[in-house]
Amino acid sequence: MKKWIGLLLTFTLILSVTACGGAKQDNSEASNQEKEVGVATDNKGDTLVVWTFTDELKGMIENHYLKDNPDLPYKVEVVVVPNDQYQNKLDPVLASGKSAPDVFALEAGYVKKYVDSPFTADLASIGFDRDNIDTLPYVLDVATDTNGVLKGSSWQATPGAFFYRRSLALEYLGTEEPEEVQALMSDFDKFYDTAMTISEKSDGKVKMISSLGDLVQVFYAARQDGWVVDNKMVVDPKITELMEMGRKLESNKLTNQSEQWTEQWFASISGNDVFGYFLPTWGLHYVLKTSAENADTGVSTSGDWGMIQGPSSYFWGGTWLAMREGSQMEAAAADLIKYLTLDESFLKTWAEETGDVLSNEAVVNEIKDGFTEPFLKGQNHYAAFADMATKVDASILTGSDKDIQDLFTEQLTAYSKGEKERDAAMDDFISSVKNQFPSLEY
Amino acid sequence: MAKNTKHQLVNYDKYGYFFVAPFIIAFLVFQLYPIFYTFQLSFSDLAGWETQMNYVGLKNYFALLENELFLKALRNTWIIWTMNFIPQIGLALLLAKWFSDARMKLKGAGLFKVLFYMPNIITAASVSILFSTLFSYPMGPINQLLIQFGVLQEPFEFFRSSGATRSIVAFIQFWMWYGNTFIILMAGILGINPSLYEAAMVDGATSSQMFFGITLPLIKPITLYVLVTSFIGGMQMFDIPFLLTLRGNPDYSIETVTMFIYRQAFSGSRNYYVAATASITLLVMIVIVSMIIFRVMGGDESIKKPFTGRLRKAGTPK
Incomplete structure (x- = not known):
């Protein structure tokens, strides 16, 4: 009797397993057929x-x-x-x-x-x-x-722009109008000069940007080649430019030394210590607007922002x-x-x-x-972005971008803060990429 | 007739197998098989979306031993573990001595055991966030405190200095684990027969003489256990360094071997073969070093046995 029960159990078990297998096959056949239909x-x-x-x-x-x-x-x-x-x-x-x-x-x-x-x-x-x-x-x-x-x-x-604080611009640059502010930072040399001006006039209290990381997307987007071309790792000249710019800004204390997406970085949006943020379209509603209110004082910076293209056109994310x-x-x-x-x-x-x-x-x-955006004091950001969007060329994106850029961030920071020389930083960067992507050519 | 009785004897032996079966099956499927699979992977070139493996012999091992970042991770792991273990065992021994000392008769041993053990209960994630906030730059509490007291002129960026970051990790490990070590050592000390101390006291031994002459030799097996388990745990250190800064920054100074393995297996081009090779290398290293520790420290296990034997014969109450 017991034997029979055992046999029965085994039998049902085998049956159910094979039945499942069969059903699966049917399913995939069915979905194949559907695909043919379209x-x-x-x-x-x-x-x-x-x-x-x-x-x-x-x-x-x-x-x-x-x-x-x-x-x-x-x-x-x-x-x-x-x-x-x-x-x-x-x-x-x-x-x-x-x-x-x-x-x-x-x-x-x-x-x-x-x-x-x-x-x-x-x-x-x-x-x-x-x-x-x-x-x-x-x-x-x-x-x-x-x-x-x-x-x-x-x-x-996702074209990108530079968002700045109107009140700070008025105080240190003498104007808050987007066209005039744009003229003061139409390329990176002017951007740097303006950053110096703001820093000097505010006794170093107001920084141009919060984090060095804010800059990187602008330079990444300006590259001729992506990180990987035909399975070969490429370091575009723009990357060296970025490193030099980083060092210039850091050595003159023109950034707030925070890291992107950290508490301190967000805090400056509602504070008065950072002049502006490089952010793309989504940055306006997803980053700036959500952090504009100061958690301690309840004062909001909404309406005190202006939007310009900044030193270079770019896209981000x-x-x-x-x-x-x-x-x-x-x-x-x-x-x-x-x-x-x-x-x-x-x-x-x-x-x-x-x-x-x-x-x-x-x-x-x-x-x-x-559109009139009250957050930007009535500026129509939409028309400006819509115009920029048609010019975006994202063909330099590669599937390894995030991993490679994460590795680059460390070396950029190290070089900007003067911990390493450029060649050493570059060598360390390449060897860390090699370590993660051994199958690429270098 | 004899045949018949034999038949009637019911043999219960086989039921033992049923009881151990769940463990054996789980062990085979979830432990033994993965270990063998890891071995297999370390001799292959499996990576990314690939499902076919090709065997490449020992190539991966040679490549790994030339991999600067792996060697650095190995060094980091050793440095951080040593920096954490020496003060850890030192403090744990000191506390265990104090709390078990018959002359000092410290009160509230139970309460202090709980307090010392407390850091171990907090999850690693919370501890990492706590410390990264404490030491943050430029406006973190530690920086503000140090400037307030005039130790520093301007804020120091702890997480951009290799030495400082390693020390912080070592300190966290020390802080989280000394309570655990303390409790184990304490248990070891309490297991020593009190009449030994009484006899020593009658003979006029000082507190430190008793500690070095009785306590230390008798808790040697426990100390050995603490050392080996801490070593194994330390070599597999992952959560704190992983969560404290991004990617073992600055300059990969707190990237441990397990972080290296994790990053190889789950990011970049997901080089399973590198991760497997590193795992096996780590395993081999742990086994060899543990064996050396046993050989060097555990040679004279015999001390303990004659002691207990003799004591029992003397009929001392336990």
Whole structure:
């Protein structure tokens, strides 16, 4: 009798295992068929999992997508992973396919890596036709792989600007008007001179920028070549310029010596010790506005800001959305990505609510002239950004940017603070990159 | 007939296997297999999205021993562990002596045990944030304090100095672990038969004579245990240095071996083979050094046994 029970158990166990295997095969066949048809029609799971590295996307989904679509037959779960850990967490789950997200956000520093991997799905299969959407070409180019397949989409364009404090400009430079301030820092030599002027007139109390890290994106964007060209590591001459600029600023104490995204760095936004911040489009609503109020005094710097291009045009960051190849929630993922990046009524609401600059040219052209930003004392930042956005060339982005730039930051700091000489810093930089990317050529 | 009785005897031995099975299975799947897999990886070239491994022989080991950053990480680990262990065992011994001294009769030993152990309960993340805030530049509390008391003229950037950053890490490790060491040593000392001290006191021995003549030799096995476990823990130091500054800055001066392994395995081009090679190298080093420590310090385990034997014969109350 016991033997029989044992046999029965074994038998059912084997059966259930093989049954599962069979079911899996069926599923993948089915999804293959759907792909041939072109549009996914079915969701096989009951939760759409979205991964992102900031809470911005979480807000967009919770406050807009879910409110506009209250009757979704599935749950939407948004997981926020800090940017520093994002790739570390994402890579293993993508490789194994287990508990992997259906939709994931990608930042400029690594979007290329995932676009060129087999884990992102061709968006044409869910109805993206790049010739028929109004998204800026540069935004789509970044998310296009080496074979010309579009694998990601974004709602935003991210040209950068320099935001300065009007009251400080008036006090130390004698003017607060954007045109006149811009004339005082139209290139980096003038930028440095102006920084000196401000420092001298304020007895060193007011610094030009908060952190050296604020500068780097401006120089990165001005490079001719990205970090990696044809599997070879390239150090553009702009990088040396950046190091020299860093040393000039640091040795004359023209920065506030803080690190980006630290408490002290944010505190200066509401304080009076930093003249301005290099920030892109998203920096206005996501960084400046949220930190403008002084936690101790309750005084806000809102309305005391001006926006200019600064010494050089640049772009910084951006969030792209990609769908995982093999996702069981294709239709849901497609719907979300389309809503966030193509839905014109949502985009319009989002732009009007936050002032974020959109990648959708049609909507931008429709709304750009109506903006007066009280935070910037009525300046129309939108029209200015919209103009800059069309000139962005992001072709120098590579998939290793974030990792390499993280390694560079240490050497830039060491050189700027005079701890190392330039050759030593450069050698240490190259050897640290070699250590992380042994397969590149040097 | 004999055959029949044999048949009727029920053999319960096999049930033992059922009871140990969960552990054995978990061990095989989650411990032994990964260890072998790591060995396998260290002889391959598996990295990034790749799923196929090619075997490359001992190449990875030679490359690793020439890798400046790995050697630096190894050096850092040793330096930080030594800087933390010497004061740690010193203070722990001193405290253990005081609290177990029959003449001093310190009050509140239980309370102090809890207090000394406290830092160990706080999570590493909180401790790191606490210290990075304390020592932050230019307006951190420590800097303000030092300027206030005139020790410094202008703020010092602790986390841009290799020596200062290493010392801070070593101090945190020391501060977090001396309570633990203290409790273990204390347990060791309390395990020593009090009549030994009584006899010594009758003979007119001083407190320090008793400490060096009775306590130290008798807690040698415990000290050896503390040394080896601390060494193993120290070589695997990860959380504090990882969280205190970014990427082992400044100048990779607090990057430990495990941080090196982590960064190789999970960032950059994710060189699993380098990470595996470094893990195995670390394992081999720990095994060899631990064996040396045992050989050098644990040679005369025999002291303890005759003692207890003789005491029991004498019929002293425990």
